[in-house]
Each structure stands twice: as C-alpha cells, then as structure tokens.
Amino acid sequence: MSKMTAVQYKTKIEPVWCPGCGDFGVLNALCNALSVKEVDPKNMVFVSGIGCSGRLPPYVQSYGFHTVHGRVLPIATGIKVGNPDLTVIAVGGDGDAFAIGGGHIPHMARRNPSIVYIVMDNGTYGLTKGQASPTGPLGMKTGASPYGTVEPPLNPIAMALAYDASFVARGYSGKNKELEALIVRAMNHRGFSIIDVISPCITFYNTYKELPPQLAAIPADHDVKDRAKAFELALRDDKIHLGVFYENERPAFEDRLKETADKARGAGAPKLDEIFLEFA
Amino acid sequence: MSDIVFRFGGEGGEGVISTGELFTTACARSGLEIYTFRSYPAEIKGGHAMIQVRVADVNILLSRGGTADVLVAFNKEAYDRHYKELRDGGVLVYDNTDFLPDEDTRTIKYPIPFNKIAMEDIGIRLTKNMVALGALSELFGIPQDKFKEICREKFGKKGEAVLQKNFLAIEAGVKYVQQNVKKADSLRVQPSGRQPRLVLSGNEALSLGALAAGLNVYAGYPITPASTILEFLARELPKTGGSLIQTEDEIAALGVVCGASFAGKKAMTATSGPGLSLMVEMLGLAAMTELPLVIVDAQRAGPSTGMPTKTEQSDLMMAIHGGHGEAPRIVLGLTSVEDCFYGMIRAFNMAEYYQTPVIVLTDQALAQREASIVKPDTSHLEILTRRLPTAADLADYQRYKITPDNISPMAIPGMPDGFYSATGIEHTEAGGLNYEPANHGKMIEKRWKKIEGVLKQPWITKNYGTPNPEVAIIGWGSEEGVIREAVENGNKEGMKLGAMHPKILWPFPTEAINTYLKGVKRVVVPELNYSGQFAKILKQNLQDRNIDVISMAKPGGIPWSPAEVLAQAKEASKHYV
Ligand SMILES: Cc1ncc(C[n+]2csc(CCOP(=O)(O)OP(=O)(O)O)c2C)c(N)n1
Ligand code: SF4
Numbered sequence: 001m002s003k004m005t006a007v008q009y010k011t012k013i014e015p016v017w018c019p020g021c022g023d024f025g026v027l028n029a030l031c032n033a034l035s036v037k038e039v040d041p042k043n044m045v046f047v048s049g050i051g052c053s054g055r056l057p058p059y060v061q062s063y064g065f066h067t068v069h070g071r072v073l074p075i076a077t078g079i080k081v082g083n084p085d086l087t088v089i090a091v092g093g094d095g096d097a098f099a100i101g102g103g104h105i106p107h108m109a110r111r112n113p114s115i116v117y118i119v120m121d122n123g124t125y126g127l128t129k130g131q132a133s134p135t136g137p138l139g140m141k142t143g144a145s146p147y148g149t150v151e152p153p154l155n156p157i158a159m160a161l162a163y164d165a166s167f168v169a170r171g172y173s174g175k176n177k178e179l180e181a182l183i184v185r186a187m188n189h190r191g192f193s194i195i196d197v198i199s200p201c202i203t204f205y206n207t208y209k210e211l212p213p214q215l216a217a218i219p220a221d222h223d224v225k226d227r228a229k230a231f232e233l234a235l236r237d238d239k240i241h242l243g244v245f246y247e248n249e250r251p252a253f254e255d256r257l258k259e260t261a262d263k264a265r266g267a268g269a270p271k272l273d274e275i276f277l278e279f280a
Numbered sequence: 281m282s283d284i285v286f287r288f289g290g291e292g293g294e295g296v297i298s299t300g301e302l303f304t305t306a307c308a309r310s311g312l313e314i315y316t317f318r319s320y321p322a323e324i325k326g327g328h329a330m331i332q333v334r335v336a337d338v339n340i341l342l343s344r345g346g347t348a349d350v351l352v353a354f355n356k357e358a359y360d361r362h363y364k365e366l367r368d369g370g371v372l373v374y375d376n377t378d379f380l381p382d383e384d385t386r387t388i389k390y391p392i393p394f395n396k397i398a399m400e401d402i403g404i405r406l407t408k409n410m411v412a413l414g415a416l417s418e419l420f421g422i423p424q425d426k427f428k429e430i431c432r433e434k435f436g437k438k439g440e441a442v443l444q445k446n447f448l449a450i451e452a453g454v455k456y457v458q459q460n461v462k463k464a465d466s467l468r469v470q471p472s473g474r475q476p477r478l479v480l481s482g483n484e485a486l487s488l489g490a491l492a493a494g495l496n497v498y499a500g501y502p503i504t505p506a507s508t509i510l511e512f513l514a515r516e517l518p519k520t521g522g523s524l525i526q527t528e529d530e531i532a533a534l535g536v537v538c539g540a541s542f543a544g545k546k547a548m549t550a551t552s553g554p555g556l557s558l559m560v561e562m563l564g565l566a567a568m569t570e571l572p573l574v575i576v577d578a579q580r581a582g583p584s585t586g587m588p589t590k591t592e593q594s595d596l597m598m599a600i601h602g603g604h605g606e607a608p609r610i611v612l613g614l615t616s617v618e619d620c621f622y623g624m625i626r627a628f629n630m631a632e633y634y635q636t637p638v639i640v641l642t643d644q645a646l647a648q649r650e651a652s653i654v655k656p657d658t659s660h661l662e663i664l665t666r667r668l669p670t671a672a673d674l675a676d677y678q679r680y681k682i683t684p685d686n687i688s689p690m691a692i693p694g695m696p697d698g699f700y701s702a703t704g705i706e707h708t709e710a711g712g713l714n715y716e717p718a719n720h721g722k723m724i725e726k727r728w729k730k731i732e733g734v735l736k737q738p739w740i741t742k743n744y745g746t747p748n749p750e751v752a753i754i755g756w757g758s759e760e761g762v763i764r765e766a767v768e769n770g771n772k773e774g775m776k777l778g779a780m781h782p783k784i785l786w787p788f789p790t791e792a793i794n795t796y797l798k799g800v801k802r803v804v805v806p807e808l809n810y811s812g813q814f815a816k817i818l819k820q821n822l823q824d825r826n827i828d829v830i831s832m833a834k835p836g837g838i839p840w841s842p843a844e845v846l847a848q849a850k851e852a853s854k855h856y857v
Contacts, residue, residue: 071532079543280476
C-alpha cells in the first residue's frame with residue numbers, strides 16, 4: 001500500500017455536524033494519525049455509538065459500524081476477538097461512554113483488548129438537543145434541567161485510572177497536532193486505550209471561550225507509569241491537564257485468548273469426534 | 281422388550297443425581313435407549329433431589345414415561361413424595377436404616393440398609409450410593425462391571441484407594457441382595473447388544489451442534505438453565521481455536537456476538553428469558569444490519585426471576601416480536617436432545633445463509649434432560665457460510681443490494697474494495713443513511729422478504745401418526761416426544777390421531793400447517809405457558825376459520841405427559857359424534 005495522505009483517509013461524505021463543532025477537529029486529527037501510522041484502510045474498522053459523534057465512521061475510508069447507544073465497546077471487542085489483525089477504533093460521545101455505556105468501561109479495562117477508544121466529550125447530549133451529560137458541570141441549565149442540574153459531573157480520567165485502563169489520556173479538539181500525537185501513541189499501545197477528547201458543542205454548550213485558559217499540558221517530567229501521580233493530576237481542579245496520564249503495558253486480551261486456546265489444545269486440535277467420546 | 285422407568289429420590293447434595301447419572305451411563309453403554317428427567321432442589325445444598333431414568337431396548341424413547349416402575353428411596357421424604365407415583369405392582373427399593381414404609385400390598389418392597397452397609401462394611405457413609413448401584417445391578421441384571429468401569433473413569437484420579445472402596449461398596453450391595461432378597465418382580469434390564477449410545481443432555485447436544493456448525497466466538501453471561509452451555513463451550517471451544525468471553529451482562533454478550541459476526545465469524549450467545557429481555561434492542565441492530573448470529577434462549581418459568589429451575593415455554597412471543605420497530609428474525613424450536621444437535625447446525629446455516637439473527641428456543645426441561653443418541657456422522661453434515669461478494673460485486677459494492685432473493689453479498693473487513701459502514705439507522709442499498717419513507721418501505725420489505733425464503737426448507741415441520749387425522753395435535757419445541765407418544769398410544773387404541781410439529785416458529789409455517797390441516801376439524805395445542813401463545817398465533821394463521829383450536833396451555837413447572845395429551849385428544853374426538 002502506498003502512503004495515503006490525511007485527506008485520502010476522508011471519504012466524500014459531508015459530515016452532518018454543525019459548523020464549528022469540535023468533532024471536525026477530532027476527525028482531522030484522526031485522519032492525520034492514520035496517515036502517520038500508514039494504516040491500511042481495508043484492515044481498519046471504526047465502531048461508534050449513537051450521538052452526533054457517533055456519525056463519524058462513514059467519514060473515514062475504512063469499514064465502519066454505527067451501532068446502538070452505549071454499546072460501542074462490546075461490539076468493538078467482538079470485532080477485535082473475531083479478527084485480531086484488524087485495527088479497531090471506537091468513538092462516541094460522553095453520554096454514550098459514561099452514562100448509558102458506563103458499565104462497560106471497567107470491563108474493557110480488565111480485558112485490555114487492543115482497541116483505541118476516543119470519547120468526544122462535550123458535556124452535553126448534542127444529538128438530543130442539549131440535555132446535561134455526566135460530564136456537564138453542576139448547576140448546568142438545559143431543557144431537561146431548567147433550574148440547574150443537581151448532580152456533580154464525574155471525572156472520566158480519574159474513573160479510567162481507577163479501573164486501571166492501561167492507557168489513559170486527554171486531548172482537546174482545538175489542539176490538533178497534540179491530539180494527533182495522542183492518537184498515534186494510543187495506536188502504538190498494546191491494550192485498551194481511552195482518550196477523553198474535549199470537543200465542544202458549539203450549538204448547545206459552547207465552551208470555546210472559557211476552556212483555553214483552563215487547559216494545561218501535563219508536565220514533561222510526569223512519569224506515565226506512576227498511577228498515583230496520574231490520579232493527582234486528574235484530580236486537580238485548578239487546571240484541566242492534556243496529554244498522557246498513564247500508560248502501562250500488560251498482556252492484551254487477544255493475546256491471552258490465544259494463549260488459552262493454545263493451552264486448551266495441548267497436543268493438537270481435537271476432532272469433534274474425539275469430543276463426542278467424552279459422552280460414550 | 282424391556283421398558284422400565286427408574287426414579288431415584290433423596291437428600292440434595294448426597295449424590296442422588298450422580299448415582300442416577302452413573303446408572304444412566306451404564307445402561308447406555310449396554311446399547312439401551314435412555315431418557316432422563318430430574319428436579320434439583322432450589323437451594324445449593326440440601327432440599328430434595330430426584331432423577332428419573334427411563335431405560336428401554338426400543339429404537340427411540342419419546343418421553344420420560346408416566347408412573348415409575350422402580351422407586352429407589354434414599355430417605356423418608358423420597359418415599360413420601362414419590363410413592364404415589366410408583367405404579368401398582370412396581371418395586372420400591374429403600375434404605376431401611378432411614379425409614380420404614382407403610383405396610384401395603386400394592387407394590388413389591390426390597391429393604392436394603394444402604395447406610396448401614398456403607399458405614400459398617402466400608403466405613404464411608406457416602407458410599408451408600410455405590411451400595412445402591414450394586415443392589416440394583418443384582419436386582420435388575422445390569423452387569424456390575426459396567427458400574428466399576430465407569431467408576432474407574434470418573435474417580436480414578438482420586439487414587440486407587442478411593443476406587444477400591446467404591447468397588448467394595450458395589451460388591452457389598454450385590455452380596456446383600458444375593459443373601460437377603462428374594463426377587464419377587466419380573467423386571468429386568470436387557471442389554472441390547474447394539475452399538476453403545478452417547479448420553480447427552482440437551483445443552484450438551486446443543487453445544488456440540490454449535491461446534492459442528494463451525495462456531496468461532498461465544499459470548500455469554502451466566503444464567504440458569506443456560507450456564508451449562510457457557511461452561512461446556514468454555515472447555516471445548518478454545519480447543520477448536522475459537523474464543524469465549526464471559527461478559528459483564530447480556531447486552532455486552534450480544535454486542536460481542538454482533539462484532540464477531542461483522543468481522544466474518546460464526547458467533548452465538550445463550551441465555552434465558554431475563555437475558556433475552558436485555559438483548560432485544562441489539563437484536564434490532566442485528567436485524568437492521570443483517571448480521572448472521574445465533575441466540576439460544578433456554579426458557580424458564582417467568583416473568584421476572586420467576587422460577588429459575590423450572591421449565592416453561594413462555595418466551596415465544598418475545599422471541600418472535602421482541603424489540604421496537606419491526607425486526608425480522610428466524611425463530612426455531614428445539615424438539616429433542618438429538619434435535620438440539622442438528623437444530624443448532626440448522627440455526628447457524630440459516631443465520632449465515634439469510635444473514636439474520638436466529639433465535640433458538642429450548643427450555644429447562646430439554647436443557648437438562650439426558651437422552652441417548654447415535655453418534656452423529658460428522659463427515660456428512662451440510663455446513664453453510666454467508667454469501668461473499670464476487671469481484672464484480674466489489675466493482676460497485678452495495679452492502680444491502682436488493683437481489684432476486686433479497687440476500688446481499690456481505691463484505692468482511694480485510695477485503696479490499698468492500699468498504700461500507702453498517703448502521704442501525706435506515707439506509708440505502710449502498711449503506712448510506714436515508715430518512716425517505718419510500719426508501720424505508722423498500723428496505724424493510726427487503727429484510728422481511730429475505731427471511732421468508734427459509735420456509736422452503738424441507739425440515740421446517742415434521743408429521744407423525746395418521747395423515748388425515750380426525751384430531752390433529754400441534755405443539756412446539758420440547759413437547760414433541762410427549763405428543764408423538766400420545767399419538768402412537770391413541771392410534772394403538774384405534775383412534776385416528778396425527779401430529780404436525782413445526783421446527784420453525786418464525787416466519788410462521790402458515791402454508792405447511794394449512795395444507796396439513798385440510799379436512800381436519802379439531803386441533804389440540806399443548807404448550808407450557810399460561811396464555812396459549814402458540815395457539816393464538818396458529819389461530820391467526822388458519823385459512824379455514826371453522827377449525828376448532830383447543831388450547832391446552834398450563835404455566836410451567838412440569839411438562840405435559842403423554843396420557844394428559846391423549847386424554848385431551850379423546851375429549852376432542854368425542855365432540856365429533
Ligand atoms: C437506548 C437509547 N436511549 C436514548 C437514545 C437517544 N439518544 C441518542 S444520542 C443520545 C445522547 C447523545 O449524547 P452523547 O453521547 O454525549 O453524544 P453527542 O451527541 O453529544 O456527540 C441519546 C440520549 C437512544 N438513541 N437510544
Ligand atoms: S449539536 Fe453540538 S455536538 Fe452535535 S454536531 Fe452540533 S455542535 Fe456538534
């Protein structure tokens with residue numbers, strides 16, 4: 001395969017997103033990363049949940065699966081287990097990831113399949129027109145919370161660290177080069193990587209003005225193997241840190257499954273007829 | 281010809297069930313046909329356990345049989361519970377160190393002090409089960425060597441000392457009978473001299489069928505009575521190079537299955553009603569994206585948690601209609617232990633061929649029933665795989681292209697030029713999102729019409745008994761054997777009974793059933809649910825509105841018996857005159 005440019009990784013389909021939506025930035029960074037990694041599109045699957053962000057797969061030259069709300073991770077796991085040679089990238093919104101789909105994240109962290117999960121985090125439910133999401137701030141006023149929400153937001157990075165996901169990072173759709181680098185690093189990681197990408201919803205929860213002053217790069221001397229330090233950074237409320245919080249190589253799910261199969265097989269693959277004999 | 285129903289009852293956790301299983305294996309190795317039924321206590325330990333084993337030297341056993349011929353009662357509770365179901369002239373074998381039965385002359389009674397022999401002669405109380413097997417071997421003519429052979433295979437790993445204790449216990453049982461019991465009955469198990477049978481539970485046969493069909497990825501979450509499928513495949517699937525995942529819930533299980541199928545693999549999950557309830561949203565996704573996959577529902581009594589260890593056939597409507605929108609799927613009902621094996625192969629074949637989810641309905645009774653089957657000839661199985669795109673298809677690839685049979689070639693990730701994005705949003709033939717009502721109408725019709733092709737398969741229904749019956753019996757799923765036995769017994773008495781048993785439940789085999797019912801006035805429909813779910817669907821689909829549909833529905837717990845079905849058929853035939 002000859003090297004493809006970022007532009008060549010984009011299909012001709014025009015994204016449905018509102019002009020100025022952070023998701024455009026994510027798509028750009030993704031395609032840049034694919035070009036850097038020289039991924040063969042035929043061996044790549046983009047899997048998504050439901051939401052504005054979930055519309056992404058057909059915009060990338062690859063196989064795609066736009067699934068149901070909150071279930072992108074189990075489906076991505078099935079694809080990876082079905083064919084470990086595929087590059088599997090899961091995408092979706094913060095509602096998809098942390099509300100309806102939140103129950104799957106700890107188990108992805110435990111299993112650790114080599115899947116990159118990009119959460120396009122805008123603090124709101126874009127597709128259903130702006131209700132509060134689990135990462136929206138306390139007191140957020142929306143159509144479904146006219147007096148302000150009464151639930152404080154959850155902290156996706158601290159949560160992923162608590163579950164011991166093996167690669168945990170945060171990016172910002174407005175910092176394209178940095179985001180591209182994060183995606184490349186996540187793709188190089190063997191195991192489950194989660195990148196919480198702040199990707200503002202210009203229409204329902206526009207944070208473009210207030211965000212930049214709060215953002216800070218993770219200090220260059222941060223040891224990504226130090227989970228306790230990663231927690232400290234994640235829990236700081238003066239700054240929103242961007243970069244890799246934590247990275248820890250350990251056996252990937254697809255490798256462990258292969259090991260299990262080798263162990264079970266022992267001397268060689270038994271014929272079905274031999275399994276029958278257990279019942280004679 | 282011998283045909284004997286043995287029932288074993290005693291305290292749960294004391295080895296009653298495994299004693300019955302050992303007995304079962306010994307008979308199957310003697311070339312006999314077997315049919316078992318068991319009821320476990322709801323508790324993990326303690327409570328009453330029962331296993332019934334029907335043993336015969338016939339070609340096929342259709343049901344667990346009616347009353348017992350032999351009752352082996354390890355304790356008073358077993359006697360109290362089951363004695364009334366021991367037939368007149370039957371044999372009670374009981375532990376007289378535990379209790380004494382009432383004095384009556386209705387049955388023949390052999391007191392054997394299992395406990396005492398185990399404690400005093402062997403020194404290990406639980407060897408009482410082996411003492412009992414030794415006694416049964418002497419009483420009914422099953423060679424004790426068969427029991428010893430199986431003991432060696434089962435307990436050999438525990439060491440020679442343990443094994444010898446068990447052998448001694450068997451011999452003590454034999455000796456006690458020789459010295460103290462005068463046989464007053466004429467029951468004997470006749471080894472048949474035929475090829476030894478495999479003894480499989482429904483769930484084991486089903487799992488083997490899945491392996492034979494080429495299963496590659498299994499995902500599931502534990503639930504009674506489907507967990508034994510998960511456990512069986514956890515052991516066997518990796519040996520064939522496949523992968524098994526115990527997921528965090530049933531939604532994730534079906535998710536993994538959808539993903540694996542998308543990646544080109546044969547995949548399945550198995551669950552019970554509560555799990556299927558969780559899966560229905562994603563079932564719609566699978567129908568919409570035309571993914572081949574198999575979902576097994578081992579039904580249990582519901583709703584909600586219901587009675588997890590009791591059988592029922594109450595998920596039919598959910599299997600057919602469950603989910604929002606109108607998501608076509610194929611629904612098959614497994615009918616016997618043997619059918620569990622072949623039925624799963626059909627399920628995978630149809631899933632692959634029609635690129636559709638297939639729901640396979642079994643139930644607690646069939647899942648746990650053990651029966652003997654002749655070893656399948658794996659070299660003659662027809663195994664189908666999905667239609668892949670040709671080079672010409674890929675030149676202008678359309679994932680959901682409308683073809684004469686509405687089946688569209690499916691590209692698999694890894695194929696050059698097969699790019700497409702599957703989506704649960706309504707889409708065009710090329711796969712692009714589309715909200716035009718006209719396109720929706722066209723695509724929904726494509727998906728529905730596609731699966732109707734399955735009704736041309738030769739196996740979708742099976743007939744028994746008289747071809748033009750005066751009363752027809754149509755049931756579904758695991759009731760097959762019971763119905764067939766009722767038909768055979770009725771016809772022996774001179775009735776004109778016939779049965780049609782559909783193996784496909786959706787799409788409904790309307791044409792096959794209506795053709796069969798030409799000229800029939802009454803149909804009896806036995807099923808295990810409260811509202812007569814199958815009878816309702818049948819009524820909706822009858823072309824001859826004058827046919828009387830007699831719903832024989834009862835909520836779960838215990839399957840219908842052949843005698844009950846026959847009685848209802850007789851009642852129905854009376855109205856004729
Ligand atoms: C089971 C189910 N419940 C609700 C919905 C409606 N719904 C669609 S997208 C969405 C939330 C979208 O928010 P998010 O995941 O943050 O993605 P965004 O649109 O912001 O990218 C909801 C509630 C649905 N599709 N399915
Ligand atoms: S509604 Fe918000 S999230 Fe959705 S496309 Fe528009 S800007 Fe993006």
